[in-house]
Amino acid sequence: MNEFILVPGVFTDGHVWEATADRLRGAGAGAHAVTFGGDRADLETDIADVLRVIDGVDAAAEIVLVGHDYGIHPVIGAADRRAGRIARIVYVDAGMPQDGVPALAAVPDQELRERLAAAEPADGALAAPASEEEWRRWGSTAGVPADALELLTRRAVPQPLGTLRRPLRLTGAVYGVPTSGVLCSGNGAGIEMLQHLVNMGLPEVQGLAAPQVTFFELATGHWPMLSTPVELAGALLAAAAGEGHRLTPAADELPVHLRPFLLETPEVPVERTGHVDLYVPRDADGPRPAVVFVHGGPVPAGSSPRDWPMFCGYARLAAQAGAVGVTLDHRLHDLTGYPDAAEDVAAAVALVRADPRVDPDRIALWFFSGGGPLAAGYLAAPPAWLRTVAATYPILAPLPNWGLTDPRFLPVAALAGAGDLPVVLTRAGLEMAEIDATVEQFLAAAEEHGTRLEVVDVPAGDHGFETLDPTDASRDAVHRALAAVLAHLGHVRRIGVGHALAP
Template sequence: MTAFILVSGTFTGGYVWEETAARLRAAGAEVYAPTLTGLGEHREAAGPGTDLETHIADVLAVIDRVAGDRDLVLVGHAYGIHPVLGAADRRAGRVSRIVYVDAGMPMDGLPALASVPDQALREELAKLAEQGGGAATGTLPAPADAVAWQRWGSTAGVSGRALERLTRLAAPQPLGTLLQPLRLTGAVAAVPTSAVLCSGNGGGIELLQSMVNMGHSALQALVDPQVSFFELPTGHWPMLSCPGELADALLAAAAGEGHRLTPADELPSYLRPFPLAVPEVPRERKGHVDLYVPETTGAGPLPAVLFVHGGPVPADARPTPRDWPVFAGYARLAAGRGVVGAVLDHRLHAVSDYPLAEADVAAAVEVVRADPRVDADRVALWFFSGGGPLAAPWLGARPAWLRCLAATYPVLAPLPNWGLGEGRFRPVEALPDAGDLPIVLTRVGLEMAEIAATVEEFLAAAEDCGADVEVVDVPHGHHGFETRLPDDEARAAVDRAMGSVLAHLRA
């Protein structure tokens, strides 16, 4: 017999699991969906001392009541994974598996606050914690309508009726539950885990694998054979949007099934050779910017292209992106065709770092334009992958010297679980202000679904506002196609995109 303990996230109670629980029981499992202290029907039980330890005790009480010779599977949705991990750490010998449902990766010593998706809200709560000496009493008001729920995750797939019920039954979240650090002894590390990723709220399995390949140290534990993954094409509340599919995933997880991630290759794809032959133009290093200048500059100042890498890239990644063959290759290719190529390193190490990266790009632009060999009135910016949101400020306030903007397999709207809110890093929203700025967009046919959706949204917006967008399609290309599968299609796409950008610079 398998017994599931289902723990819900902020503002909600056991009622959100009703349909999923019914499917699990129909499959022969026992199901327990406790409502944590201060939430749901227990909202009146909240007091000044209600914190994460209170919720861990709630889960421990269920474990102690139902554990026996059953296979006990603990499931935590979003915030719910924090009390689940705290309880499992103290009853590791009784727990068969832990399942994360669209949840972060809590760590010992960090509060649930660190996993709150909305960055502005996280900063507000952090100030409350500082004022209270690391703790806080009181409650965080529950979302008042469907729009407010978006601060906590995508509501894609949830019906209007279900959202109305979610809002009606929501209870204020005791602040102590979000601000008290999680304390783990390490015993929970021995418990097998699974995760249900909701691609409509951000990353799916392919995106997670790409981050592992990038060398993010915190993710390397995910390649353990005891860790498995499932993906659902829905938003942050799969128990409301696709309860049957979620139940199937939980049953498969309990049986030890699921996708396994693979360790990063010794030579990651981004360190493989550039697909086109390029001249050995020497690199000139100026701070965090590398310049590749054509040998012959007698014709006067030359146009320039600044290549902006994506991310997030781990802060300790070596070599850094400006030394990756793909970006050095693009810059040398530009130099070989008579313009100055430039590459920078910027500080996009986490999704919260876009403001830092924005400042780095602006500083790099000034370095490039100040070089006497560069025509400061003819510059193009070329963004890649997760660097796409950095294009928004330039689209929204186009300077006269910006003659072309290019984007290759870009993210063109922040993913929902990035928590960037309505800030300045939304190219889709900035596009109507770009005027007649030429845009060259390289689109790969085998793009990750969550990223492809942002590209299609951008192209729809371009059609609506009449933006000048040229699409270079790579039908069989993956994200990072240049070095991942450098075939004739890839080479032709790079050649065409470069030709278009340079034509706009020389017009």
């Protein structure tokens, strides 16, 4: 028999699991919703509470430990000490705790995270949210009925700072326990996005494609036990049975981002200065406009996207068309890295504009994927030298679980200040739903503000179509987008069959 131990997240107790627990019991399983004790002080006391519940379950039962949000930290800590008793761990819209890392690292709101890290005294408590707006700092409330949200607020309890600030300590025994993840796509990443990360070959996510790891996806916000308790209970029962979606391991071939660019491009001399590469046309006979290609992310520290075939290809195309192509590396290594990345982009632009071969008043900025939020500052108050902003399969509003509230990185809101600045948007028809939702928000805002927007559609294109989908339609989309950008720069040059540029 399965016995589910349900561990709540920040500010909540066992009551949040009531509807889900009832469904589990109705299916013949046992369900124990944990409420942390009154002597609660830090992560260790929470782990002790979970251990007491584990030790009270019949030794013959199959224990499924379920952690939501912060609750996954005491779950992992307890499972590490009772690995032989646990049949499976289920992460419900939760991060992946690591040895030596406090739960504070997973708090989505960066400003709040920094404030809590510096808070004194360390044994204090964080007041519970008092409104829906405050709850949204911890995750999307999408789908939660008004009465459930009111009850959540009324029964919320302060969160001891020690639970967030004390590092998790693991022996490693927990890594042998099978796991499942319940992803809430309304709060951020879904299964397709995880598969995309695995396909990129990133070492830190390859374990997600292991045979003992399964996934479920619910189209709701961060509190599925309140918004979709029936569907959540179904996912938990299926997880206990070893069911669920399994990710496909990265192929032995080159990772997606290292595959060849979809167009043949001429070799162009590359000049490297610091974190910036310049591709200068061979026949440059005077100052030329420049196109600065800004990669997405987060990317691991030490990686160099400016060396990826795709960005080299775009820069060579720009140089072939007579403009200076520019690639750069920036420090978007995690979701806290946007301010550093913005500094790197600004420094690159300053370097490019100071080059005598570049017309400093004819610059285009072209953002890709997770680099999209970096466009916001340029849209909100376009400098005189910026002739156009382009974006290809971009994230144009931070995903709910990012906790990114800094207006410098909110492109949708920034459109109010864009004025007459032209924007070229390349949209992938097979885009991940979470990202496509941000593009739809951007399109609606562009219509509201009368933005000069040109959309280049790639109906059968995936996110990263330049290496994933080397079709004629994809090639045409690249040509059309570059032609539009160079036209806004006032540049005339034929860049491909059927793509003559006009000023």
